[in-house]
Amino acid sequence: MSQELNYNHLTSVTPIDGRYHQKTQELRSYFSEYAFIRYRLIVEIEYLIALSKIDLVETLEEEEVLFLKNIYQKFGVSDAESVKEIEYKIKHDVKSIEYYIKMKINENSKLEEKSISIFTHFGLTSQDANCTANILMIKGSIQKVILPKINEILKSIKDKILLWSRIPLLSRTHGQPASPSFLGKEFLVFYERLVIQSRKLNAIKYFTKFGGAVGNFNAHHMALPNIDWIDFANKFVNLLGLERNQYTTQIDHYDNYAEVFDNLHRVNTIMLDMCQDIWLYISQNYFLLKLDENEVGSSTMPHKINPINFENAEGNFMLANNLLQFFSRKLPISRLQRDLTDSTILRNVGVAFSYTLIALKSLAEGLQKLEVNQEKLELDLNENFSVVAEGIQTRLKVLGVENSYETFKELTRNHDGKKMNEKIASLVNSLDIEESEKKYMNTITPLNYTGIYKL
Numbered sequence: 024m025s026q027e028l029n030y031n032h033l034t035s036v037t038p039i040d041g042r043y044h045q046k047t048q049e050l051r052s053y054f055s056e057y058a059f060i061r062y063r064l065i066v067e068i069e070y071l072i073a074l075s076k077i078d079l080v081e082t083l084e085e086e087e088v089l090f091l092k093n094i095y096q097k098f099g100v101s102d103a104e105s106v107k108e109i110e111y112k113i114k115h116d117v118k119s120i121e122y123y124i125k126m127k128i129n130e131n132s133k134l135e136e137k138s139i140s141i142f143t144h145f146g147l148t149s150q151d152a153n154c155t156a157n158i159l160m161i162k163g164s165i166q167k168v169i170l171p172k173i174n175e176i177l178k179s180i181k182d183k184i185l186l187w188s189r190i191p192l193l194s195r196t197h198g199q200p201a202s203p204s205f206l207g208k209e210f211l212v213f214y215e216r217l218v219i220q221s222r223k224l225n226a227i228k229y230f231t232k233f234g235g236a237v238g239n240f241n242a243h244h245m246a247l248p249n250i251d252w253i254d255f256a257n258k259f260v261n262l263l264g265l266e267r268n269q270y271t272t273q274i275d276h277y278d279n280y281a282e283v284f285d286n287l288h289r290v291n292t293i294m295l296d297m298c299q300d301i302w303l304y305i306s307q308n309y310f311l312l313k314l315d316e317n318e319v320g321s322s323t324m325p326h327k328i329n330p331i332n333f334e335n336a337e338g339n340f341m342l343a344n345n346l347l348q349f350f351s352r353k354l355p356i357s358r359l360q361r362d363l364t365d366s367t368i369l370r371n372v373g374v375a376f377s378y379t380l381i382a383l384k385s386l387a388e389g390l391q392k393l394e395v396n397q398e399k400l401e402l403d404l405n406e407n408f409s410v411v412a413e414g415i416q417t418r419l420k421v422l423g424v425e426n427s428y429e430t431f432k433e434l435t436r437n438h439d440g441k442k443m444n445e446k447i448a449s450l451v452n453s454l455d456i457e458e459s460e461k462k463y464m465n466t467i468t469p470l471n472y473t474g475i476y477k478l
Contacts, residue, residue, distance in 0.1 A: 064098060117144075180390070192404075224287060277365070291340045412431040
């Protein structure tokens with residue numbers, strides 16, 4: 024029989040709360056069970072305060088509003104445990120939050136006299152609270168945790184681009200030597216892609232469902248037909264920093280969620296692509312990794328210094344993306360006015376965001392360890408002199424030389440043991456062109472045949 028273990032990060036089932044618990048702690052304020060309860064409290068209490076402003080109940084005094092806000096502002100883990108105790112009895116998570124709020128209100132004699140507690144969750148369905156809480160959690164985590172980490176990586180990349188802007192690099196297309204580039208420019212490719220996608224992620228507007236049992240304010244309208252509930256709900260949701268989807272079933276249609284997930288998926292994909300390129304550059308000795316005297320690279324090979332940060336980031340980006348892609352495919356689909364499949368799936372959004380955060384932190388750490396091995400970069404360039412043939416044969420076309428491509432094709436593919444730079448120089452000097460052109464072409468090397476780009 025297995026030994027029963029008390030909860031500890033070492034006994035956690037998932038690596039998010041276990042091995043990586045320190046790397047994901049920022050997200051606990053958004054995606055833990057405690058956080059979900061607290062965000063639903065925010066929605067329910069702010070809704071109750073909003074109802075008081077349309078004379079549904081006696082006007083609340085400033086200190087009474089403050090008391091209500093303090094229910095979620097000073098909400099702690101022990102309070103969440105009280106909510107869970109109610110849930111264990113009644114078997115309904117949102118109703119337990121409603122009962123908890125009523126219990127807290129009845130602790131205030133003035134509010135109790137005004138009978139405001141009976142209007143807690145007035146006319147709502149669970150998904151009005153859940154959907155609004157979920158999108159607030161997603162918005163908060165993106166803006167306060169994910170985007171700041173992305174921006175930190177962008178700054179690190181930008182610094183390296185400036186530092187490496189004029190360092191020549193042998194390109195490889197199809198894995199084969201190709202026209203040289205600059206190390207800084209190759210990272211500028213990732214930087215530009217990430218800036219574009221992170222700006223889009225930052226600019227996303229966040230929407231929610233808020234409209235009663237099936238989105239039509241049925242109970243609201245029957246109870247108080249003279250109130251414009253659509254206008255009320257629009258303004259209330261705006262106060263929370265959200266937009267309201269005007270036409271929904273019992274649940275959100277989740278198109279906005281998919282927009283967020285797809286955008287984050289693209290950011291992760293670009294990061295993953297960069298991790299793989301850096302890994303390959305390290306394997307080619309273009310990058311060296313800064314030494315940590317205490318770090319062990321292999322249990323048996325003492326010389327090993329492994330690119331573990333980039334491998335860890337790659338694996339976690341893949342895990343995150345598989346979940347994000349699944350969310351985008353599944354969540355917008357629900358039978359008729361609703362089925363319950365969205366509920367359990369949405370509780371795993373924090374899992375995808377956690378894997379993303381773990382990956383971002385691993386990548387950020389890895390970037391700080393990179394050192395350029397210019398000696399190796401120059402060696403590879405000089406050993407692949409044939410790459411300049413592209414530029415020379417293109418210039419020869421301008422000069423009207425026939426079959427320049429075919430001539431250099433035969434030359435560069437002929438492995439006769441001679442050095443390629445000497446073979447190219449010999450061919451150029453034999454051509455019927457002006458001496459100034461020969462001199463110009465003989466100045467071209469893999470180190471300066473790097474093209475142009477602007478920072």
